[in-house]
Amino acid sequence: MHNLILYNANVIPLRDDNARTELVAISNGRISWVGEKSDLSLLKGPNTRAIDCQGYTLVPGFIDAHCHVLAYASSLMAMDCSPAAVRSIEDIQAALRKGASAAPIDQWVRGAGYNEFYLEERRHPTRWDLDKASPDRPVRLSHRSGHALVLNSLALSLAGITSKTEEPPGGVIERDIQTGEPTGLLLEMNDYMERVMPPLGEAQMAEGLREANRGLLSFGVTSVHDATPSNSLERWLAFRRIKEEGIFLPRVTFMIGAKHIQEFLEADLAVKGGDEKLSLGAVKVVLTATSGALNPPEDELWHTILRIHEQGFQVAIHAVEAQAVLAAGKALSQAIQRVPRRDHRHRIEHCSECPPEVLRELKGKALLVVTQPAFIYHSGERYLAEVPQEMQPWLYRMGSFAKAGLAPSASSDAPVVPPNPLLGLYAAVTRMAETGRLLSPEEASSPLEALKAYTLNGAYAAFQEKERGTVEVGKLADLALLDGDPTMVEPEHIRDIRVMMTVLGGEIVWQR
Template sequence: MERFPRPAERHRAADFVALGGTVRTMDAAGTVAGGLAARGGRIVAVGSDREVATLIGADTTVLDLDGRTALPGFVESHNHPAFFGLTLAAPVDAGSPPNDRVADIVDRVAQAVADRGAGEWIRGYRYDDTLLRDNRHPTRADLDPVSRHSPVVLTHVSGHFCVANSVALRTVGITAATPDPPGGHIARDDRGEPTGLLVETAAFLVTSRLPGQGVAELTEALLLADEEYLANGVTSVHDTGVGLIGGATELEAYQALLRAGKLRTRTRGYLIDGLVPGLAEGRPERPDLTGAGERFTMAGVKIIADGSIQGRTGCLAEGYACAPDEHGMMLLDPAELGRRIASLDAAGWQVAVHGNGDAAIEAIIDGYARLGSPSGTGRRHRIEHCQTAREDQLDRMAAHDVLASFFIKHVYYWGDRHRDVFLGRERARRISPLASARSRGIHFGLHSDTPVTPVPPLEGIWCAVRRRTRDGEILGPEQAVSVDAALRGYTIDAAYLAGEENLKGSLEIGKLADLAVLSEDPASGDPERIRDLSVEATVSGGEVVWARANARSAR
């Protein structure tokens, strides 16, 4: 016997109803309801169980919340879906855990070579030199003994480095005579021979030429990522770097999924600047993407200004605590960065610039400030990661209406090393300065930068509220925000970053019926437990697209 009657006649019945729990709408007033109804993928009613139940008809899909909590589907404001999917399918997991030493990674490479035979490319992802007991990058000297006839490439967890064995270096033509590319570095030993470590743009000399990254493989990678997003309540993703891994082939993979109707996560794309036709001449063109719409929209362009703090390539105004004479590196000259920003702005593109170090952030803000007042232009330019933004820089961001997507999970995953190794205590306590940004009215989203850190938004919300590191220290408690503010960083405020706040990010009449159903209400319990809550179901456009076995549905 069904728990809910079906009184509505066909002409007024909803396609989808969720009721029987808590619906936290995340609207401006913070409305909390009992249920909602949707028709044609859009919300048509939000109210009490009794009100919503009147819209249940013979063909209505009913999701029984059974005391659980529905939120807007999470919006991940900075991710790399193709890269993520490739890591899920890779033969070597080089991360820590499970690896404790370089030798552990080498053992996994040896097994992959044995499984695949000589000559086949072996790829591994997620190694982190700062978590290995050796406290160093692997080298070709480590890899060569187990891979004398197979090219091997291991990509750093940050995505800013890779390590190639001798076969891979020979295959792509990197020798002692190869010069460092602009914005990159080829690490060399005392004899001038490449060690295998390739930094920033030098890594692209290998990763851009990996075989088997055609449409079929990238399509499969996107589908693998898609499933993981939905399992974590993520219904929308900002792909901040379309083409970063597969070049123009990534666009073809998206088009293939759109034509097949298989892309379930709504994706907002930011094309890597190197793929923008005409940008070098100052006349950027918008590429045609057949089939674009609610499932995929090319929103803007991604530019990378500097590297990563944990790789000591993030560009800092003051030197690294562990190496005071090192300031990191700009991947683009500030004047060239400003020129690209101006050209893209004039062409109507939204611009998203990667900036970790405060010197890079200063150059990005300078570029945006030269555009003049944003009032009335609809301009929503962004700084990605924005990890070490100073108070004076946040003042300038507020003055020029510059938005931010903060990589909040840095606090947990690298906070201890930022404090003890890279930045020192005072600079480290200010990474991801959410409270300071919020006090100035700066719109910001939160992100995981997956595959750099795991997807779950609940973990990111916990990081924003608790600011606890791996070692258990609270890092900069004055920069913590409320649960409500953190939830908004993954819902309505993240939607604002892409100009989609009228379409998604809150559960209001007329908006998309995108929901994440959680085991408990994150706003009413112990904030320390937020990361331990589970996603029970994910709804996209009024359709249950992912559910645990115990998520009850009438039909």
């Protein structure tokens, strides 16, 4: 018997024929019927709940294929220093003072989401700026990108960072040109800070996870891929507890940090272990060119990837800069040639800068790209101002990725930007920044390709396309009901579409 029937809907199934239907029935957490609204009388039983969708559009639940769940939850417990909340360093100081007055005396003061490009001063805050906000409490201010942070003087001292501190591999400690003293700005040093900074308390983290849960479900997101490079067995077990407690409902595909593979092998966890709620995914490797040189160097990268590939894991490489994307593509190609393996589905995460010669290197290798079209919306003005005009067409090339057979998946990289797929869809289709200015419109996706990037392609990138990503009988009943059709409305109106209802495993978990 069907538990729930959604009828009088505009169903976009995203299966091969993509024929529109009007009704979806659900039994025991899975889709049990897809048909016309005239089927309702045949399907409805005495205990069936039937909901008239009033012509709204029903799509597969959105999949955010690259985010950081605990960092997102933590950011929601920090003072909001995003461009939407602050306009100047003085505003940041005011926010941090407010945070210091509210937080227990033994806790660090945290701010999150600042972006120096949108500050009146057009610069990063310094330790001395943060000292004015809270001289006697340690302060950490996280950049919107997740790759930079600023500490005040007390926090630098507690972290053991002085003028004599050597930079960790890949990290950068900005120093005053005249004195050599740290300015407070740290680049690519999250791992270092994790070791020296106390984590959020359990109660605070639980509250942050509940907020993250509400936010994702309100955006129609039913699955996420957690791409945190420090993911360990300990963190996997923490996610298990979180799922058991029911405070975070979206399904989680948990990437393994490259340094932690052995822990999972010794724990006898299968390459694709877990269940429908929490499963193991790719092994996350970080490759950067922030300082102009590759970290790790190409030879080390190649051996790391080959080892992961030989062990049967899927590889997911963080690569932003063109130099890094090219090196990632070459290393993956060499590993596949050395040890041929069918259906490896190795991923390049971000692929932010992809000039033509790099795209040619990626094409035809059965590689996948997981990128962030919403960055065009949130940071488009910065790209237009700071990226040379001839390089702008290389950024987040959703259109070219699809044409090259890279099956692009879309994501938010939350907490970098809010995990709202409809803003990402809007940016992928229009290539418009928040201000309405265009960034290389020739790289636009079709609305249907953009929708696939947030659904079917995300499932495929995690070997889950048989379970989710389309509206078909037998698949998990993860659905989002929208008050507009993103494939039919005028592209500039996609961002105005609202999620009306989110269904996860056949249960209505959020409703407007």
